[in-house]
Amino acid sequence: MSGIFIERDWYESTNRICRRCRSPVWKSDNPKYSFQCLECDEDLFEFETDEQCPDYSPKVIIARYVGGITLNVGLEYVLDDDKNELVFNGQPEAETFLLSMGVASEDLEFMYFIETEHMEGVEDDGE
Numbered sequence: 001m002s003g004i005f006i007e008r009d010w011y012e013s014t015n016r017i018c019r020r021c022r023s024p025v026w027k028s029d030n031p032k033y034s035f036q037c038l039e040c041d042e043d044l045f046e047f048e049t050d051e052q053c054p055d056y057s058p059k060v061i062i063a064r065y066v067g068g069i070t071l072n073v074g075l076e077y078v079l080d081d082d083k084n085e086l087v088f089n090g091q092p093e094a095e096t097f098l099l100s101m102g103v104a105s106e107d108l109e110f111m112y113f114i115e116t117e118h119m120e121g122v123e124d125d126g127e
């Protein structure tokens, strides 16, 4: 699954974008609305969104809960030799990498593919 963390909550990708600013939208925290746009800082109804372009493949980093336990413990990230988060051009590329490193395909569901464009504090790879 790809998505983002806001505070400690996981927001899975919705495949919808904001009609106004074209940014990906996330599930709303307000039950009256379907989605929220972080760029516009607004909750949105479904008709205020459009479908995401099917070949959209945001850059992701890979994380999982330390020890696989989700109770208030930290996330650990897949790092490169310099201890920076490895950035992949989309979830498929990240999954291929994990499989090539010997991760079992059934373990991929415990991995979080975090979309870096919408996350503060994570460096892009400078492109």
Ligand SMILES: [Zn+2]
Pocket: 018, 019, 020, 021, 022, 023, 037, 038, 039, 040, 041
């Ligand atoms: Zn927006």
